[in-house]
Amino acid sequence: MGYPEDLDHWRRAARIAAEARELGVSLVVPGAERRFVAEAIEDFIRTEGAQPAFPANLSRNDEAAHYTPGPEDVAAFRAGDLVKVDVGAHLDGAIADTAETVEVGGTHRLDNLVRAARDGLAAGIAAVRPGVRVNDVSRAIASAIHARGLKPIENLTGHSIERYLLHAGKAIPNVPGFSDATLAEGEVIAIEPFATNGAGSIGNGPFGNIQRFRADPGAKDPELARLFGRFRTLPFTARWIDRPEELEALRRARRTLQTYPVFVERGGGLVAQAEHTILVGPDRAEILSAAPPE
Numbered sequence: 001m002g003y004p005e006d007l008d009h010w011r012r013a014a015r016i017a018a019e020a021r022e023l024g025v026s027l028v029v030p031g032a033e034r035r036f037v038a039e040a041i042e043d044f045i046r047t048e049g050a051q052p053a054f055p056a057n058l059s060r061n062d063e064a065a066h067y068t069p070g071p072e073d074v075a076a077f078r079a080g081d082l083v084k085v086d087v088g089a090h091l092d093g094a095i096a097d098t099a100e101t102v103e104v105g106g107t108h109r110l111d112n113l114v115r116a117a118r119d120g121l122a123a124g125i126a127a128v129r130p131g132v133r134v135n136d137v138s139r140a141i142a143s144a145i146h147a148r149g150l151k152p153i154e155n156l157t158g159h160s161i162e163r164y165l166l167h168a169g170k171a172i173p174n175v176p177g178f179s180d181a182t183l184a185e186g187e188v189i190a191i192e193p194f195a196t197n198g199a200g201s202i203g204n205g206p207f208g209n210i211q212r213f214r215a216d217p218g219a220k221d222p223e224l225a226r227l228f229g230r231f232r233t234l235p236f237t238a239r240w241i242d243r244p245e246e247l248e249a250l251r252r253a254r255r256t257l258q259t260y261p262v263f264v265e266r267g268g269g270l271v272a273q274a275e276h277t278i279l280v281g282p283d284r285a286e287i288l289s290a291a292p293p294e
Helices: 007-027 034-047 111-126 134-146 222-231 244-252
Strands: 057-060 063-065 082-091 094-103 157-161 171-173 188-191 194-196 202-213 257-265 271-273 276-280 285-287
Touching: 007 034, 007 082, 007 094, 007 276, 034 057, 034 082, 063 082, 063 194, 063 202, 063 271, 082 271, 094 111, 094 188, 094 271, 111 134, 111 188, 111 194, 111 271, 111 276, 111 285, 134 171, 171 188, 202 222, 222 244
Parallel strands: none
Antiparallel strands: 057 063, 057 082, 063 257, 082 094, 094 276, 157 171, 157 188, 188 276, 194 271, 202 257, 276 285
């Protein structure tokens, strides 16, 4: 498929996402309001000249993904919460997706779980090269997590990324046996292991505060057309919409929208996540969303 023509955009978006992720990690402390942290992450991305590729996810404890605060959320983090700080940024559709897990208050009770996700990420990235079978990447991820006595979540996956497409069609499972695909030089992919001390799979919890357009709604409704021009098919949240006319248009267009449920660990286990966006280089992975230098 070749390298993206605007590779500099992808690298810059990933740098911004990495800095936003680190900001979020620093802000997740006991007593911090979830909405404040999410909006600080998103505002930073905009200040740096990019846009959020999706609402900042701040899923806690047995929530694996897709929790973002609603407009009226005033709840705060508590010591001992296990929080996944999952951040996306894009520049003209060039997307970076990255995550880290924080044990709020630094109690260190869950270090092994946090490290299992990080180990899975490192092992998966180390296995990447052109022509490698995705199944081999998945096996490396699962082996690293199992080595810490924990389980990878089998029904959450990494994914290929294309311009304005966060999940572009190729899955990178966290367990082997689910993919016959191979990786090609020039592909941009997200590797995102989830580790748990629970059942090892997730189910749908309550519908949350993240939506996206399934397709272009057309020009018939000007308010919807304006919103689609802003978000395309990338996820968004009502926190980003100020005009009552646009909120009403979204209520009218429920069939045009996908609303994401919060993903919850089926066994009630705690979940840790680690994620980088990488470029499949000529002989290894280039980590686009690596932590910025000190």
